[in-house]
Each structure stands twice: as C-alpha cells, then as structure tokens.
Amino acid sequence: MGTIRVGRRDVKPDTPGHVSGLHQGNWGPYERQTGHHRDGTSDARRSTGIHWKKHDTIMKAMPNISPG
Amino acid sequence: MTTTEARRAGRKPAQIVDMSWDPITRIIGNLGIYTKIDFANREVVECHSTSSLFRGYSVFMKGKDPRDAGFITSRICGICGDNHTTCSNYAQQMAYGVKPPPLAEHITNLGEAAEYMFDHTIFQDNLVFVDFCEAMVKATNPSVLARAERTEAPRGHLHGYRTIADIMRAFNPFEGEIYKQALKMSRITREMFCLMEGRHVHPSTLYPGGVGTMPQPTVFTDYLARLMRVIDFVKQAVALNDDVFDFFYQALPGYEEVGRRRILLACWGAWQNPDIVDYRYETMNHWGKAMYVTPGIIVDGQLVTNNLVDINLGLRILLGSSYYDDWTSEEPFVTHDPLGNPVDIRHPWNQTTLPHPQKRAFDHNYSWVMSPRWHHPETGQHLALDTGGGPLARLWSTALNGLVDTPYIKATGHSVRITLPHGEKLPETTLEWTIPQWSNTIERDRARPYFIAYAAAMALQFLEQAQTLVRAGETKVFENFQVPDEAIGCGFHEAVRGVLSHHLVIKNQKIANYHPYPPTPWNASPRDPYGTPGPYEDAVQGQPIFEENDPDTFKGVDIMRTVRSFDPCLPCGVHMYLGNGKTLTTTHTPTYGTDQG
Numbered sequence: 269m270g271t272i273r274v275g276r277r278d279v280k281p282d283t284p285g286h287v288s289g290l291h292q293g294n295w296g297p298y299e300r301q302t303g304h305h306r307d308g309t310s311d312a313r314r315s316t317g318i319h320w321k322k323h324d325t326i327m328k329a330m331p332n333i334s335p336g
Numbered sequence: 337m338t339t340t341e342a343r344r345a346g347r348k349p350a351q352i353v354d355m356s357w358d359p360i361t362r363i364i365g366n367l368g369i370y371t372k373i374d375f376a377n378r379e380v381v382e383c384h385s386t387s388s389l390f391r392g393y394s395v396f397m398k399g400k401d402p403r404d405a406g407f408i409t410s411r412i413c414g415i416c417g418d419n420h421t422t423c424s425n426y427a428q429q430m431a432y433g434v435k436p437p438p439l440a441e442h443i444t445n446l447g448e449a450a451e452y453m454f455d456h457t458i459f460q461d462n463l464v465f466v467d468f469c470e471a472m473v474k475a476t477n478p479s480v481l482a483r484a485e486r487t488e489a490p491r492g493h494l495h496g497y498r499t500i501a502d503i504m505r506a507f508n509p510f511e512g513e514i515y516k517q518a519l520k521m522s523r524i525t526r527e528m529f530c531l532m533e534g535r536h537v538h539p540s541t542l543y544p545g546g547v548g549t550m551p552q553p554t555v556f557t558d559y560l561a562r563l564m565r566v567i568d569f570v571k572q573a574v575a576l577n578d579d580v581f582d583f584f585y586q587a588l589p590g591y592e593e594v595g596r597r598r599i600l601l602a603c604w605g606a607w608q609n610p611d612i613v614d615y616r617y618e619t620m621n622h623w624g625k626a627m628y629v630t631p632g633i634i635v636d637g638q639l640v641t642n643n644l645v646d647i648n649l650g651l652r653i654l655l656g657s658s659y660y661d662d663w664t665s666e667e668p669f670v671t672h673d674p675l676g677n678p679v680d681i682r683h684p685w686n687q688t689t690l691p692h693p694q695k696r697a698f699d700h701n702y703s704w705v706m707s708p709r710w711h712h713p714e715t716g717q718h719l720a721l722d723t724g725g726g727p728l729a730r731l732w733s734t735a736l737n738g739l740v741d742t743p744y745i746k747a748t749g750h751s752v753r754i755t756l757p758h759g760e761k762l763p764e765t766t767l768e769w770t771i772p773q774w775s776n777t778i779e780r781d782r783a784r785p786y787f788i789a790y791a792a793a794m795a796l797q798f799l800e801q802a803q804t805l806v807r808a809g810e811t812k813v814f815e816n817f818q819v820p821d822e823a824i825g826c827g828f829h830e831a832v833r834g835v836l837s838h839h840l841v842i843k844n845q846k847i848a849n850y851h852p853y854p855p856t857p858w859n860a861s862p863r864d865p866y867g868t869p870g871p872y873e874d875a876v877q878g879q880p881i882f883e884e885n886d887p888d889t890f891k892g893v894d895i896m897r898t899v900r901s902f903d904p905c906l907p908c909g910v911h912m913y914l915g916n917g918k919t920l921t922t923t924h925t926p927t928y929g930t931d932q933g
Contacts, residue, residue, distance in 0.1 A: 271661070271690075271691075271692050271693075272691055272692075272693065280399075281396070281398065281399035281400045282399050282400060282401055282846050304811075305809075307812075308437065308810060308811060308812025309808070309809035309810055309811060309812070310809055310811045311809055314811075331807050332809060333553065333806065333807060333809055334552070
C-alpha cells in the first residue's frame with residue numbers, strides 16, 4: 269500500500285465467495301426431469317411434471333419449446 | 337508532444353484571470369478544472385484537471401478469488417458497473433480458457449445494448465443539455481437565444497418543435513418536455529437491461545462462462561416490446577441533436593474550435609460475435625475484428641491499428657503528476673504475452689499501485705488519476721488518446737474500418753448507416769453518421785444520439801439471433817470451467833464512456849494482480865512525465881470563449897460543455913479513503929441456509 273498506514277484486516281481477502289460443486293441450474297437428473305436434453309436443449313414437457321407424456325407438440329411443424 | 341497545435345497569432349495584450357471549478361457539478365466524483373483565462377483575447381490559456389478521490393480497487397483485489405472479480409469491479413461505477421462485469425468476465429474467460437454458449441453471448445450483448453441506450457440518453461438529455469437549454473443560454477449568450485427564437489428547426493416535421501428556441505425550452509431541467517421524456521425512456525431501457533442482466537447496475541446474472549438468465553421466449557419478447565417503444569424516441573433524438581448542434585455552428589462562427597483537439601481517438605470494440613470469439617489471446621486479433629463495434633486507434637484521422645494484440649502491447653501507465661510512487665523497481669508479473677511478445681513494466685499486467693497522498697501542486701503532482709498512454713511503435717511517442725466521450729471514437733473507428741455489415745448497420749469506410757424499423761408513429765428510417773472534420777465538443781455530443789440508434793439497431797439483430805436459438809429449444813447459457821493455478825487474461829470492451837480494459841494475473845488460484853482501465857483515466861489524465869497534458873486539459877487549453885459575460889459574472893459554460901462532452905465519470909478514473917468516519921464490518925460469505933432455520 270505504498271506509504272499509507274493501514275490497520276490489520278479482519279477478513280482474509282480470499283474468504284471464498286463460491287462453493288465448488290454448483291452447476292448450471294438446468295444440468296441435472298435427466299431421467300427424472302422430463303423435457304431436458306443432455307445437449308442443452310429442452311422441449312415443452314420441461315415446464316410440467318403432470319401428465320408430461322401428453323405435453324409434447326402434436327405436430328412436427330409446431331415449435332416444441334417450453335412456454336415462457 | 338502529442339498535443340493539439342497552438343492556435344492563431346495577432347493578439348491583444350493579455351488580461352489573465354484565474355478561474356476554477358471544483359467540484360464540477362453534474363459529474364459523479366470529484367473533478368476540478370483549474371484554468372487561466374485571457375479575457376482580452378477571449379481564450380483559455382492554461383488548464384489543469386484534478387481529481388481528489390482515491391479508491392484502490394487494484395490494491396484490494398489482490399489475493400481474492402478471481403471468480404469474484406466481476407461482482408467486485410462492478411461496484412467501481414454506479415452507472416456503468418455492468419460494463420466492468422462484462423469486461424472482467426471477458427478477461428476471466430481468457431484466463432480460464434472457457435467460451436460461453438452463443439445464447440449467453442447474445443444475452444450479454446442485449447444487456448449491454450440496453451445499457452448504452454439508457455446511459456447515453458440520461459447523460460445527453462438530463463445532464464449535457466442543461467448546458468444548451470434556454471435558461472443557460474439566456475444567462476450566457478442572450479444574443480444566441482434571440483436568434484434561436486427566430487430560427488426554424490429544419491427537422492421540425494420529425495420532432496415536432498418549430499424553432500430552435502422551442503427545443504432549448506424543452507431541454508430546461510425538471511420542466512422541459514424532452515428532459516421529462518428522457519427520464520421515462522431511461523426507465524424503460526433499464527427495464528430492458530434488467531430482463532437480461534438481472535439487476536441494474538450491478539448485474540446479478542453475468543458470470544464468467546455464461547449467464548444465469550433463463551432464456552425463455554417471454555424474456556426476449558418483453559425486451560422487444562420495450563425496444564419498439566423507444567425506437568421513435570431515438571429517431572427524434574437524433575433529429576433534435578442535429579438541429580441544435582448545426583444551429584450552434586451557424587450562430588457562433590468559430591464554435592468548432594471549442595474543445596477541439598488533435599484527432600487521437602481510441603476504441604477497444606464492443607459486442608462479441610459468438611460465431612467467431614473463443615477468448616484465446618492467440619486469436620484475439622481475429623475475434624477482435626469480428627466485434628460489432630470495431631476496435632481501432634485513430635491518429636489525425638488515419639487508422640493506426642485495429643489489432644487488439646497491438647493495442648494491448650502498446651498500453652503504458654505513466655506517472656507524471658499523480659499521487660503515486662513508481663513501481664518500476666517491483667518484480668514484473670508478466671514478461672511476455674502468450675504470443676511471446678515482450679510486455680513493458682509500465683503495462684497494466686505489471687503495474688503495482690503505490691498510493692502516496694500529498695499536497696496538490698500544479699507544477700508537481702496534482703491528481704489521483706494516472707496517465708494512461710498508448711505507445712506508438714513507429715514514432716515512439718506516448719499518445720494521450722481520448723475516447724470522445726465514447727460514441728465519437730466508436731463510430732469513427734467502426735466507420736473507418738468498414739468491417740461491420742449487419743442487417744441493420746453498415747460501415748462504409750467514411751460513415752455508418754443505421755436502419756431503424758417502423759416504430760409507433762415514425763416510418764422506417766435510415767440514419768447516417770458521417771466522420772466529422774473535427775474532434776471537438778459539438779461532435780462528441782452529436783455522436784451520442786447516433787450511438788443510441790446504433791445500440792437499438794444492434795439489439796434488434798441480437799434479439800432475432802437469440803430468438804432463433806430459443807425456438808430451436810436451446811437453453812444452454814453456461815459452460816463449466818476450472819480455475820487454473822496460474823493464468824493471465826485481458827478483457828477489452830467499450831464502457832459507455834469509451835475504452836475499458838481489465839488485466840488479470842492469477843497465481844495459486846488467486847488474483848495476483850488486477851487492473852481495470854476505464855475511459856476516464858484516459859480522458860481526465862494529468863500531465864505525464866513528458867509534459868503532455870491529458871485530453872481534458874488539451875481540449876480546454878487554447879479554446880476560445882464565446883460566453884458574453886465579463887469576468888465578474890462569468891459562468892464558464894463553454895469550458896463546462898467541453899469537459900462534459902467527454903462524459904466524465906471520476907469514480908472510474910481513480911484507483912479508499914477513510915476520513916474521520918470509519919466503518920469496518922466483518923462478514924463471512926456464503927453459508928447456505930443458516931438464516932433459513
């Protein structure tokens with residue numbers, strides 16, 4: 269700190285602001301989270317856990333995305 | 337000397353009066369401008385810019401977890417903090433060797449575009465235009481106001497004001513129509529920002545490796561709906577600005593000399609192209625040129641370089657009049673860059689901040705701002721580059737480079753064409769910003785609304801690209817990474833006011849050295865060891881005075897217009913001052929769930 273006199277710090281500067289082991293929220297148990305795919309995409313079934321088999325698009329031409 | 341040449345001869349005997357403004361209002365921070373004005377020849381003969389604020393980010397960043405850098409450096413600034421976060425993430429991505437997914441890049445770009453629109457609007461309409469409003473012009477140049485009352489506004493069919501004086505009245509603070517409308521607009525643009533980056537102005541969803549924004553269709557449609565609300569305001573803002581600034585040139589012949597300095601402009605580039613960028617230093621020249629605002633250094637109207645590697649290697653932090661001890665006897669952190677080029681001891685990677693508080697003396701040391709310069713390899717000179725307040729250098733560099741070619745923006749080599757779609761009222765409009773003759777006060781201010789239009793046009797493109805990905809079911813916005821034991825990184829970005837670089841050195845997975853260099857140290861720098869004044873000083877020194885008041889009632893509006901045209905922001909410009917009040921708290925973070933019972 270050059271010539272400035274400073275006191276002793278109470279906190280170590282490297283007190284971690286992060287916990288290792290956190291991943292992207294959407295990354296997870298693909299078997300139990302229907303609608304999430306391993307390549308980072310998702311489809312309409314993502315947004316529901318109820319009767320999810322019935323929540324896919326009914327036609328190929330429809331955009332299969334989760335309602336925002 | 338890399339400064340502007342002295343002006344004309346044929347002078348009356350000088351009548352020098354010392355005038356100073358400290359602190360200057362409508363500027364965050366503590367900027368003081370000390371001048372000597374020759375009232376006989378209506379000219380400023382000497383100028384010093386000084387800052388009385390020290391903060392020490394580069395001191396207390398040492399030893400911290402590098403992943404925190406973006407969150408900490410955001411607090412450098414209360415208006416452009418997100419630019420620091422973005423730039424810090426760029427530097428960290430280089431150090432960690434991670435590239436965010438394309439969707440994350442678009443989200444960051446959309447957030448930054450909203451920031452440019454918000455910040456330039458609030459600064460131009462609520463802060464700069466106070467110097468051009470009816471009340472101010474009445475107090476400083478009554479004859480100009482009388483002429484403005486008689487002058488039809490050429491673009492009145494676009495913005496709805498009949499005379500130039502009507503526009504000036506609409507600029508009046510707190511009551512003028514434009515002033516109030518700009519506040520509403522800056523609210524909408526901040527909402528757009530928050531959709532992408534979570535919170536204004538310190539983003540909560542920008543991380544190295546990606547973002548935490550949930551890429552749902554509604555996020556993008558909410559952004560688009562707000563963007564379409566501001567698009568007509570942007571078109572009108574450009575027309576209003578052009579009318580007023582053209583009028584100033586007509587009403588006050590010679591006004592181009594106010595704030596004119598030699599053309600020494602710097603732009604570090606903005607908005608990464610996700611298809612090209614990989615954040616590796618070795619390929620920085622390639623992906624730098626693919627940015628949607630092209631980096632460049634412009635000297636006397638010529639492009640010197642647009643290669644980010646050259647730009648990086650030429651950076652020098654000089655101490656000539658600043659309250660710091662020199663660090664050249666310290667151990668350098670980085671002797672060679674990843675390409676094997678030698679790195680100077682005065683480069684930010686090797687800098688050690690050694691503050692040394694002392695008395696202010698204009699013939700010795702007088703500012704907490706250091707003097708960043710760019711070493712010109714051909715001439716060996718240390719150039720005192722400025723950013724022209726941000727937009728001027730960005731548009732100038734993009735236009736000269738002629739590389740940007742998108743559905744809404746085309747750089748032609750001498751101009752930038754910006755096409756904005758139909759808004760609520762006004763039809764599709766193509767605006768063209770042409771490279772001006774001078775780098776002066778009016779042109780710095782004029783470039784600002786054009787860049788708001790530029791940001792709006794870019795936002796439309798990013799929206800389309802992001803929505804295409806979302807429609808394909810894409811949700812990936814983050815890439816995992818490991819913090820290496822040792823690494824270096826640098827990030828180049830454009831803060832709202834101009835060039836921004838973050839230089840980072842990691843040792844033992846902790847920050848060994850960290851130096852953010854935002855635009856204001858470039859613009860507000862004091863005289864360096866070679867005697868070269870910084871851009872504010874250079875622009876004000878030798879400028880004519882058009883104000884009609886005598887020394888007793890002198891307001892210095894021409895000088896204030898010049899300083900404010902650079903969009904000064906001193907908290908960025910200086911590197912903790914604990915005065916009589918001293919608060920120390922001990923905090924430990926994070927502990928999950930302790931407060932949740």
